[in-house]
Amino acid sequence: MLYREAGQFKASYEEDQQIFPIRQDRVGMAVLLAFFFLAVPMFASQYWLQAILIPVLIFSLAAIGLNILTGYAGQLSLGSAAFMAVGAFGAYNFMLRIDGMPFLLGIVLGGLSAALVGVAFGLPSLRIKGFYLAVATLAAQFFIVWALVKFPWFSNYSSSGVISAQEIQILGYAFTTPESKYLLTLAVVTVFALVAKNLVRSTTGRRWMAVRDMDVAAEVIGIRPMRAKLSAFAVSSFYCGVAGALYAYTYLGTVEPEGFNLDLSFKILFMIIIGGVGSILGSFLGAAFIVLLPILLNVVMHSTLGSAMPPGLGSNLELIIFGGLIIFFLIVEPHGLARLWQLGKDKLRLWPFPH
Amino acid sequence: MGFFFEVLIGGLLSGVLYSLVALGFVLIYKASGVFNFAQGAMVFFAALTFVGFMEVLPGWTGLEAGSRAVFWFAFVLSLGAMVVLGVLTERVVLRPLVNQPHITLFMATIGLTFLIEGIVQAIWGSHVRGLDLGITDEPIEWILDSADIIVSKFDVFAATLAGVLVASLALFFQYTKVGRALRAVADDHQAALSIGIPLQHIWAIVWSVAGFVALVAGLIWGARSGVQFALTFTALKALPVLILGGFTSVPGAIVGGLIIGASEKLAEVYLGPFVGGGIEGWFPYVLALLFLLVRPEGLFGEKHIDRV
Amino acid sequence: MMNEMAQTATLPESGRRIGEVILDLKNISLRFGGVKALTDISFDVREHEIRSIIGPNGAGKSSMLNVMNGVYHPQEGTILFRGEPRQQMDPHMAATQGIARTFQNIALFKGMSVLDNIMTGRNLKMKTNLFQHALFWGAAQREEIEHRKKVEEVIDFLEIQSIRKTPVGRLPYGLQKRVELARALAAEPTLLLLDEPMAGMNVEEKQDMCRFILDVNDQFGTTIVLIEHDMGVVMDISDRVVVLDYGKKIGDGTPDEVKNDPDVIAAYLGASH
Ligand SMILES: Nc1ncnc2c1ncn2[C@@H]1O[C@H](COP(=O)(O)OP(=O)(O)OP(=O)(O)O)[C@@H](O)[C@H]1O
Ligand SMILES: [Mg+2]
Numbered sequence: 001m002l003y004r005e006a007g008q009f010k011a012s013y014e015e016d017q018q019i020f021p022i023r024q025d026r027v028g029m030a031v032l033l034a035f036f037f038l039a040v041p042m043f044a045s046q047y048w049l050q051a052i053l054i055p056v057l058i059f060s061l062a063a064i065g066l067n068i069l070t071g072y073a074g075q076l077s078l079g080s081a082a083f084m085a086v087g088a089f090g091a092y093n094f095m096l097r098i099d100g101m102p103f104l105l106g107i108v109l110g111g112l113s114a115a116l117v118g119v120a121f122g123l124p125s126l127r128i129k130g131f132y133l134a135v136a137t138l139a140a141q142f143f144i145v146w147a148l149v150k151f152p153w154f155s156n157y158s159s160s161g162v163i164s165a166q167e168i169q170i171l172g173y174a175f176t177t178p179e180s181k182y183l184l185t186l187a188v189v190t191v192f193a194l195v196a197k198n199l200v201r202s203t204t205g206r207r208w209m210a211v212r213d214m215d216v217a218a219e220v221i222g223i224r225p226m227r228a229k230l231s232a233f234a235v236s237s238f239y240c241g242v243a244g245a246l247y248a249y250t251y252l253g254t255v256e257p258e259g260f261n262l263d264l265s266f267k268i269l270f271m272i273i274i275g276g277v278g279s280i281l282g283s284f285l286g287a288a289f290i291v292l293l294p295i296l297l298n299v300v301m302h303s304t305l306g307s308a309m310p311p312g313l314g315s316n317l318e319l320i321i322f323g324g325l326i327i328f329f330l331i332v333e334p335h336g337l338a339r340l341w342q343l344g345k346d347k348l349r350l351w352p353f354p355h
Numbered sequence: 356m357g358f359f360f361e362v363l364i365g366g367l368l369s370g371v372l373y374s375l376v377a378l379g380f381v382l383i384y385k386a387s388g389v390f391n392f393a394q395g396a397m398v399f400f401a402a403l404t405f406v407g408f409m410e411v412l413p414g415w416t417g418l419e420a421g422s423r424a425v426f427w428f429a430f431v432l433s434l435g436a437m438v439v440l441g442v443l444t445e446r447v448v449l450r451p452l453v454n455q456p457h458i459t460l461f462m463a464t465i466g467l468t469f470l471i472e473g474i475v476q477a478i479w480g481s482h483v484r485g486l487d488l489g490i491t492d493e494p495i496e497w498i499l500d501s502a503d504i505i506v507s508k509f510d511v512f513a514a515t516l517a518g519v520l521v522a523s524l525a526l527f528f529q530y531t532k533v534g535r536a537l538r539a540v541a542d543d544h545q546a547a548l549s550i551g552i553p554l555q556h557i558w559a560i561v562w563s564v565a566g567f568v569a570l571v572a573g574l575i576w577g578a579r580s581g582v583q584f585a586l587t588f589t590a591l592k593a594l595p596v597l598i599l600g601g602f603t604s605v606p607g608a609i610v611g612g613l614i615i616g617a618s619e620k621l622a623e624v625y626l627g628p629f630v631g632g633g634i635e636g637w638f639p640y641v642l643a644l645l646f647l648l649v650r651p652e653g654l655f656g657e658k659h660i661d662r663v
Numbered sequence: 664m665m666n667e668m669a670q671t672a673t674l675p676e677s678g679r680r681i682g683e684v685i686l687d688l689k690n691i692s693l694r695f696g697g698v699k700a701l702t703d704i705s706f707d708v709r710e711h712e713i714r715s716i717i718g719p720n721g722a723g724k725s726s727m728l729n730v731m732n733g734v735y736h737p738q739e740g741t742i743l744f745r746g747e748p749r750q751q752m753d754p755h756m757a758a759t760q761g762i763a764r765t766f767q768n769i770a771l772f773k774g775m776s777v778l779d780n781i782m783t784g785r786n787l788k789m790k791t792n793l794f795q796h797a798l799f800w801g802a803a804q805r806e807e808i809e810h811r812k813k814v815e816e817v818i819d820f821l822e823i824q825s826i827r828k829t830p831v832g833r834l835p836y837g838l839q840k841r842v843e844l845a846r847a848l849a850a851e852p853t854l855l856l857l858d859e860p861m862a863g864m865n866v867e868e869k870q871d872m873c874r875f876i877l878d879v880n881d882q883f884g885t886t887i888v889l890i891e892h893d894m895g896v897v898m899d900i901s902d903r904v905v906v907l908d909y910g911k912k913i914g915d916g917t918p919d920e921v922k923n924d925p926d927v928i929a930a931y932l933g934a935s936h
Contacts, residue, residue, distance in 0.1 A: 013807075013808045013811045016811075017808070017811075153774050157872065191827030195798075198796060198797055199796050199797055202791075202799055202803060203786065203789045203807075205796075206779055209772055209774055209779070210772050210776065210783050211773075214771070214772055215773070216734065217766065219753070219758075220732060220753040220764060220770075221755045221763065221783055221787075221847075221850060222759060223755075224755055231793055235793075275842075325798035
């Protein structure tokens with residue numbers, strides 16, 4: 001198995017534009033997809049599907065959303081969870097209030113609701129940058145969660161805003177088993193990941209990155225920073241919204257506004273910092289890392305300390321490790337796991353000749 | 356009308372504390388260009404460390420629990436802890452990130468927030484603790500008698516303390532050598548370095564001062580509503596204060612704090628009932644956001660045109 | 664390949680036939696707070712010429728350029744571009760009208776590759792929308808390829824084929840300046856503003872850059888406004904030169920006229936201050 005691009009010449013710009021220009025990568029991707037679509041649902045346990053794979057996929061989608069805004073368009077947001085909430089409650093209400101609303105359309109409409117709200121809260125980005133904007137997105141975080149709790153219409157007058165997702169039905173087929181929910185989530189996430197990849201390698205993505213890197217220069221070559229930023233807010237919030245809808249429908253089943261708190265927003269931010277700012281692949285790696293770490297930690301602590309473990313230590317240790325890792329990655333590898341993966345591949349490309 | 360003033364005064368008094376915490380932000384920002392998101396966590400750290408020491412010191416030293424001696428001993432130890440925290444932060448987190456984009460530094464301080472919250476709770480535990488500073492939360496009688504307005508003794512005490520601190524810090528940085536050096540650093544890092552101002556020294560001082568400010572704020576807030584994790588959210592409201600006042604302006608931090616303090620209380624009392632209450636949690640942020648749309652440079656900030 | 668490009672440029676025939684006034688600046692004054700960056704400056708730029716702006720540090724040269732394409736808004740004065748007056752112009756409008764530029768302190772998009780940087784220069788000519796980009800298929804893909812071809816021509820022209828896929832941040836200074844020129848050229852501008860394109864370069868790099876500037880002017884007929892400190896270069900390649908000092912215009916004319924102007928000599932020798 002040699003990983004080489006030698007001998008693979010690109011005869012046309014089409015070929016040069018491919019997402020995976022190296023053949024081995026294309027094959028690898030196909031194998032990976034086959035594995036996750038075919039092998040995993042056959043062999044994975046319910047626990048793995050429900051408690052690990054589904055949330056990892058959903059958080060990957062949210063992380064892609066935040067990465068579009070922060071990693072590609074350079075606008076820091078601390079309100080991702082709130083946009084997830086809008087998506088979840090939006091989808092819920094569309095399906096609740098419109099008879100025969102198809103599931104997929106419902107979650108897309110949930111995503112669009114989030115996009116609208118995202119654009120509204122993105123308006124200040126036209127005049128402010130950096131942490132000014134971060135503070136502005138805190139307004140979205142706190143306001144949206146509050147509004148969802150305080151206006152009972154959103155949760156169909158249930159107590160304290162809790163909603164229970166309706167059963168998922170597509171073309172008469174009910175998605176009730178973990179396997180089916182997993183496959184549905186995987187399919188949605190795969191499609192949206194591809195769309196995200198397309199966006200960032202096209203003019204839209206270049207406009208985002210141009211505004212991120214040097215907004216004055218971007219404007220001078222005719223990019224409208226306003227449009228670029230607002231479109232990033234819209235697409236990003238759309239992704240978070242769809243992720244939120246899936247979070248309610250295929251992962252938890254029952255959600256409340258308070259579940260989409262600042263902590264969750266931070267978690268998503270950590271996913272992109274650790275996974276790789278400005279990388280779609282990194283969004284997946286970061287999501288997997290952040291979901292798996294606490295589980296792993298728990299296992300390790302229970303097997304070493306057993307019942308001697310003081311209460312609360314686990315969650316505090318989690319805070320310490322997350323915080324420490326963020327600082328570590330920012331200092332040592334600001335491009336995150338995605339860059340490490342890339343470096344590994346570059347090494348492999350040269351292997352076994354080190355130079 | 357009396358009620359309006361009651362709310363306004365209560366708001367202004369609590370706003371002084373926001374000013375105090377915001378001042379900590381401003382100092383750090385001016386000196387090192389870091390927007391320290393962890394300021395809220397530092398407040399929590401300080402308060403929890405203080406009550407933690409208050410609990411363990413009698414056992415360690417044989418001093419009488421709740422005595423003045425224990426109080427001051429705990430205070431000094433907590434202050435020491437804040438200085439250590441500040442210096443460590445500067446060494447371990449910020450120095451390696453020097454010359455990185457602001458946004459990277461900002462994200463690092465978010466990481467720092469988690470780190471601090473985790474460490475302090477791992478040491479002292481996460482349960483809510485009371486904190487008694489010996490000042491009761493009751494109305495001042497002569498104001499109640501003469502103007503029929505309830506003004507809390509505790510609020511006045513807290514505001515006075517914070518006000519004195521704010522004033523002395525402002526004077527300190529205006530008139531002392533360290534203060535002048537700090538302002539030089541804020542104007543131009545390179546130039547300050549080249550005339551021999553020890554940057555790292557200044558940073559350490561500034562972080563320690565911010566730690567001190569956090570300790571005072573933590574004690575006051577902790578005494579009012581218990582020492583608990585929610586303190587971090589209260590302290591976070593210093594962020595909208597900064598947006599109103601501008602990140603680099605000391606008077607801005609002071610005025611911004613008062614505005615936020617007063618307006619959130621007034622909004623809660625007069626707008627809250629119409630929308631189901633609980634709007635204090637977001638009102639300062641939304642106010643800041645709306646304000647940004649009108650005056651992005653803040654109340655006292657200068658309009659800035661990017662140089663190309 | 665270059666022929667192809669020359670044909671698509673606004674002026675098919677090559678040659679330095681200097682034409683009408685294309686950009687006319689009248690009584691421009693610009694202040695930043697108390698700093699007077701420009702005071703009552705008037706001069707014009709003619710089609711197809713190479714017009715240089717010189718002056719000591721802080722004279723206001725960059726500010727002048729920033730006024731020309733709307734990055735700075737002068738408090739007083741009018742700008743006529745192709746006879747149309749405007750006092751307030753935003754950079755986007757300038758770009759749509761065919762003004763492109765480079766910056767004194769390189770303003771490349773650091774996180775992007777050379778190719779992507781230059782592709783952004785085609786931005787205004789791209790017509791597909793976000794939804795088409797999402798699919799990256801059909802019109803969007805065709806457009807991408809079509810513009811990629813144009814960009815490849817610019818890459819060939821500036822001889823930067825080998826660094827196409829390199830992130831610009833990793834390039835040496837001289838090459839970065841060249842990529843910035845490429846990005847500006849990709850927009851096929853009629854007026855090209857260059858802010859010290861040769862600053863910090865060694866002799867060889869300077870020669871290359873000089874050649875490129877002359878070629879652009881010669882082959883595409885692009886009008887060029889150039890800020891440069893190297894007097895040798897300026898006197899060599901300019902048609903006309905404006906001299907600024909302390910925000911005021913102290914000289915204007917052909918290189919020879921300017922060279923012999925006593926005010927200019929005084930300013931450069933520091934005699935007047
Ligand atoms: N965005 C800005 N904000 C404030 N002052 C500015 C700004 N841009 C330029 N200036 C001031 O305007 C004056 C002219 O600056 P400018 O950059 O135009 O000079 P220059 O001739 O290009 O100098 P150099 O040769 O050093 O590039 C200077 O005093 C400068 O400090
Ligand atoms: Mg200049």
